[in-house]
Amino acid sequence: MSSIKSKLTEIFSQAFTECGYDGKLGVIVESQRPDLGQFQCNGALAAAKSAKKNPREIADSIIEKLEENEMLEELSIAGPGFINIIVKDDWIAKHLNAITDDPQLGCAKTLQPDTIAIDFGSPNVAKPMHVGHLRSAIIGDALQRLFSFLGHTVISDNHVGDWGTQMGMLICELKKREPKLPYFDPSFRGPYPDKPPLSLNDLEEMYPVASKRCNDDEQLMAEAVAVTDELQQGRNGYIALWKHFVNLSLKTLKQDYDSLGIRFDHWLGESFYADRMSKIVNRLREKGYAQESEGALIINVTEENDTKEIPPVMLVKSSGGFLYATSDIATIDYRIEKFKANKILYVVDKRQGLHFEQVFRAVRKTGIVKPDIVLEHIGFGTVNGPDGKPYKTREGGVMRLSDLIELVTQKAEERMEEAGIAQDLSKEENLDTARKVGIAALKFADLMNHRTSDYVFDLDRFSRFEGKTGPYLLYTAVRIKSILRKAEEEDVTGGEIISPTGPERTLMLLLSQLPDALYNTEEGYAPSYMCDFAYNLAQEFNRFYKECHILREKDKKRQGSWLELANLCLKEFELLLDLLGIQIPERM
Numbered sequence: 334m335s336s337i338k339s340k341l342t343e344i345f346s347q348a349f350t351e352c353g354y355d356g357k358l359g360v361i362v363e364s365q366r367p368d369l370g371q372f373q374c375n376g377a378l379a380a381a382k383s384a385k386k387n388p389r390e391i392a393d394s395i396i397e398k399l400e401e402n403e404m405l406e407e408l409s410i411a412g413p414g415f416i417n418i419i420v421k422d423d424w425i426a427k428h429l430n431a432i433t434d435d436p437q438l439g440c441a442k443t444l445q446p447d448t449i450a451i452d453f454g455s456p457n458v459a460k461p462m463h464v465g466h467l468r469s470a471i472i473g474d475a476l477q478r479l480f481s482f483l484g485h486t487v488i489s490d491n492h493v494g495d496w497g498t499q500m501g502m503l504i505c506e507l508k509k510r511e512p513k514l515p516y517f518d519p520s521f522r523g524p525y526p527d528k529p530p531l532s533l534n535d536l537e538e539m540y541p542v543a544s545k546r547c548n549d550d551e552q553l554m555a556e557a558v559a560v561t562d563e564l565q566q567g568r569n570g571y572i573a574l575w576k577h578f579v580n581l582s583l584k585t586l587k588q589d590y591d592s593l594g595i596r597f598d599h600w601l602g603e604s605f606y607a608d609r610m611s612k613i614v615n616r617l618r619e620k621g622y623a624q625e626s627e628g629a630l631i632i633n634v635t636e637e638n639d640t641k642e643i644p645p646v647m648l649v650k651s652s653g654g655f656l657y658a659t660s661d662i663a664t665i666d667y668r669i670e671k672f673k674a675n676k677i678l679y680v681v682d683k684r685q686g687l688h689f690e691q692v693f694r695a696v697r698k699t700g701i702v703k704p705d706i707v708l709e710h711i712g713f714g715t716v717n718g719p720d721g722k723p724y725k726t727r728e729g730g731v732m733r734l735s736d737l738i739e740l741v742t743q744k745a746e747e748r749m750e751e752a753g754i755a756q757d758l759s760k761e762e763n764l765d766t767a768r769k770v771g772i773a774a775l776k777f778a779d780l781m782n783h784r785t786s787d788y789v790f791d792l793d794r795f796s797r798f799e800g801k802t803g804p805y806l807l808y809t810a811v812r813i814k815s816i817l818r819k820a821e822e823e824d825v826t827g828g829e830i831i832s833p834t835g836p837e838r839t840l841m842l843l844l845s846q847l848p849d850a851l852y853n854t855e856e857g858y859a860p861s862y863m864c865d866f867a868y869n870l871a872q873e874f875n876r877f878y879k880e881c882h883i884l885r886e887k888d889k890k891r892q893g894s895w896l897e898l899a900n901l902c903l904k905e906f907e908l909l910l911d912l913l914g915i916q917i918p919e920r921m
């Protein structure tokens with residue numbers, strides 16, 4: 334089963350072929366003039382151009398071929414040769430009946446399943462996670478859910494940054510504060526203490542101090558870099574200390590992702606690839622792909638037709654340490670070998686575009702990645718504050734995720750009280766609802782913007798129960814749940830969906846278009862298509878319900894059909910919101 338649009342595309346393509354034109358011209362798009370049709374086909378114009386004929390004549394011949402089609406109510410020509418399409422009411426009703434019983438709700442699984450490794454989340458340990466990392470997690474999670482639903486094998490990996498210079502900075506800072514700790518004594522033979530020498534709070538307090546100090550003082554920075562190199566080369570005391578830093582930090586990170594309902598198959602940080610990095614570097618050096626340049630080891634990745642300069646990839650610093658790109662190259666090699674991935678996706682800030690371009694070129698040039706493997710950087714825009722600059726807290730720092738969740742929950746509680754929503758629930762259920770509403774507000778506000786756009790973080794707007802917001806969607810879904818409950822109490826049961834006679838027609842047409850929203854998201858790696866659809870569905874359902882009084886309807890057949898439409902609408906909401914990583918409360 335697939336969408337009405339793709340079914341129409343199928344029959345139109347056939348008509349074009351039969352008339353001697355390219356079948357691709359049969360593509361169907363949504364109507365630009367809903368007053369004239371539900372869908373339209375613009376292929377006659379392109380066909381006319383290449384055949385040097387009148388487009389209206391071509392449109393006529395296409396229409397003639399389709400006259401008898403069981404799916405079509407009416408075809409008409411508008412303007413220079415657009416074909417407007419109206420589908421038979423009966424056909425839509427039949428289609429919806431089939432969808433209701435289908436666990437995929439009409440969104441057929443792919444015929445060519447990929448094995449997709451998806452890299453998202455990926456914060457740096459010991460540094461506070463910022464809203465950019467949150468965005469990666471929210472978008473990445475929606476994509477992993479969708480890909481699995483559509484039948485792909487998905488392996489998600491939180492590629493945490495745990496092997497970079499921030500580690501050296503922290504080690505130096507701690508050494509300054511507590512030089513007597515055994516980790517700094519080269520003659521210490523171990524074993525090192527199991528208990529961490531500091532708390533998570535200390536660690537979080539220490540990082541900004543260390544980072545500022547190093548950035549202000551070249552000498553200190555050089556020291557931090559040297560210490561990082563020693564760590565990477567395996568100095569025992571540093572490794573032991575580093576493990577404490579990582580463990581402390583991972584514990585909160587895991588809680589944070591848990592509270593957002595985001596899960597990963599793996600948490601293989603950069604450090605996991607330490608051995609692989611050395612091996613690959615040696616191999617690339619031996620094979621002549623990597624060259625020495627001013628003491629460093631680089632791969633040249635310029636290509637003949639470059640219009641901008643693409644700097645070489647640096648594999649090893651002159652001081653001997655590995656870099657961000659080195660770990661990414663080793664990671665790609667691993668994901669292909671161990672995960673058998675044929676697609677590797679990176680949901681990472683679009684400002685890292687050059688990095689990925691360099692890395693992708695390097696792995697292709699060196700044969701680490703064969704041409705049939707897809708590598709894609711799924712870049713996203715910045716989350717800005719009201720001043721248009723990247724979002725910071727009032728104190729100017731980055732917001733801790735746990736504080737953010739607290740904040741959105743509080744905001745949701747306020748809004749619920751204002752709107753008189755969920756006020757008669759128990760305290761516990763009310764809080765649980767507020768948490769769901771808050772997280773829905775946060776996630777939906779992020780996902781509804783096309784991933785490549787920047788947006789302004791405005792909690793007040795995100796948390797409203799009106800307009801294009803997560804809370805509005807939840808409210809609508811819960812409303813349907815309560816209608817269905819009431820129907821059950823009154824012994825009203827759903828029946829077969831029958832041909833529309835009035836206001837339910839637009840809802841029915843929309844309900845049939847769910848697959849397009851999913852496929853568009855899949856194709857563009859853009860959950861905003863699912864958000865747009867969910868919002869349209871909510872609006873359309875509310876319009877329908879205002880005019881079609883399900884519970885008061887006298888005609889039993891019609892009543893059963895309307896109730897079934899409400900039921901299908903809820904199923905579509907449940908699917909869409911689940912794919913967006915948003916939970917629907919039972920009541921509000």
Ligand code: ARG
Nearest residue numbers: 452455456457492494661681
């Ligand atoms: N840790 C990096 C950062 O915070 C993001 C890592 C993205 N993934 C990757 N494989 N490079 O900027």
